[in-house]
Amino acid sequence: xxxxxxxxxxxxxxxxxxxxxxxxxxxxxxxxxxxxxxxxxxxxxxxxxxxxxxxxxxxxxxxxxxxxxxxxxxxxxxxxxxxxxxxxxxxxxxxxxxxxxxxxxxxxxxxxxxxxxxxxxxxx
Amino acid sequence: xxxxxxxxxxxxxxxxxxxxxxxxxxxxxxxxxxxxxxxxxxxxxxxxxxxxxxxxxxxxxxxxxxxxxxxxxxxxxxxxxxxxxxxxxxxxxxxxxxxxxxxxxxxxxx
Numbered sequence: 271x272x273x274x275x276x277x278x279x280x281x282x283x284x285x286x287x288x289x290x291x292x293x294x295x296x297x298x299x300x301x302x303x304x305x306x307x308x309x310x311x312x313x314x315x316x317x318x319x320x321x322x323x324x325x326x327x328x329x330x331x332x333x334x335x336x337x338x339x340x341x342x343x344x345x346x347x348x349x350x351x352x353x354x355x356x357x358x359x360x361x362x363x364x365x366x367x368x369x370x371x372x373x374x375x376x377x378x379x380x381x382x383x384x385x386x387x388x389x390x391x392x393x394x
Numbered sequence: 395x396x397x398x399x400x401x402x403x404x405x406x407x408x409x410x411x412x413x414x415x416x417x418x419x420x421x422x423x424x425x426x427x428x429x430x431x432x433x434x435x436x437x438x439x440x441x442x443x444x445x446x447x448x449x450x451x452x453x454x455x456x457x458x459x460x461x462x463x464x465x466x467x468x469x470x471x472x473x474x475x476x477x478x479x480x481x482x483x484x485x486x487x488x489x490x491x492x493x494x495x496x497x498x499x500x501x502x503x504x
Contacts, residue, residue, distance in 0.1 A: 307440075307495075314397065315432070315440065315483050317493040329491040332395055365439060379487035380430035380445040387439060 272296040272383045274366050279388030286356050286392070292349040292366030292385055299347035300324070303369040303377050306340060306351050308362040309387070316362075319351065320369070322377075356392045363387040398423065398484055398496035405502040411472040414499045416484030417465060422494055424465035428487035431460060431469045434498075435480045443482075444469060471501070479503045 278290040292304070305320040319340040320329045328340050339352040349366050367381035399417040406412040416423065416431075423429055429447045432440035442451050444460035447467065457473045467486070471478055484496040 305493075314498040315434075315485070315495040316397075317485070317495060320491055320493075327491070331492065367440075377491070378445075379426070379428035379493070380442065380485065381432075381440075382442050382445075382451065384439040384441070 272368065274368065274383060274385035276364060276366055276385045276388035279364065279390045281391045281393065282356055283394050284357060284392055287352070287354045288356065288390060290351040290353065290364055290366075290388060290390070292351075294347045294349065294366075294368070297368070299342075300344040301375065302371055304340075304342065304349045305367045305369060305381060306338075306349075307365045307367055307381070307384075308360075308390075309365070310359070310362040313362075318364075321349070323371075323375070353390070356390075358392050361390060361392045363389050395488065395492065395494055398486060398494055400482075400484060400496040400499045402497070403500045403502065405504055406471075406474045407504045408474050408476065410474050411470060412474060412501065414469045414471075414482055414484075414501070416467040416469070416486075416496050418467070418486050418494070419465055422486040422488040423462065423467055425489070426487045427462065429460065429462055429467040430485045431458075432483045432485065433478075433480045434483065440483065474503055476503050 275293045306318040321340045365387045368383040370378040431444040434440045448460040
């Protein structure tokens with residue numbers, strides 16, 4: 271059974287940093303691209319970032335490029351999101367999500383499993 | 395990367411059908427057959443309901459169906475049930491390994 275468990279959320283002051291983690295199990299972690307998606311309180315979903323299975327390729331939404339860094343440790347089956355220069359508008363629940371792949375390892379363009387999310391609150 | 399446009403709310407009675415629209419642009423919905431839909435009950439994580447415009451993952455009832463015409467995708471739920479009450483989000487691949495979501499639609503089962 272695929273499981274994704276986020277951690278690392280909490281209260282941080284504006285301008286501060288936080289690192290989120292997503293522990294994966296139930297699948298061969300290194301074979302799949304992963305992504306981060308967030309949801310501000312009472313708002314919709316916003317795609318933030320994606321990373322290839324190897325970790326060599328990373329992609330970002332304009333809203334977080336240059337401030338957030340996605341990475342992964344395949345030996346630990348864990349996905350990370352390093353968030354710097356945090357702003358009040360970054361307050362949200364942060365979800366990690368798995369992307370499926372074809373038998374050839376080509377990304378498929380949707381999110382088949384999601385974690386339960388971790389809440390990040392940016393406030394003084 | 396502008397959000398896709400969805401109606402804020404839709405409603406229907408048990409047994410009826412409802413359709414949720416999702417309007418994007420020629421750079422996302424109109425350019426790729428990679429529209430997906432997610433169901434999110436209050437306080438829970440999103441769940442995949444439709445992918446690649448009209449494909450259903452195993453376990454999703456066939457009451458859920460998807461379609462696309464031009465820059466607009468649609469999710470239709472037939473035979474509405476009380477358990478279908480949730481927020482629904484569309485998502486489109488937007489090229490260069492980026493994605494864009496809709497603002498979400500609250501489905502109320504009357």
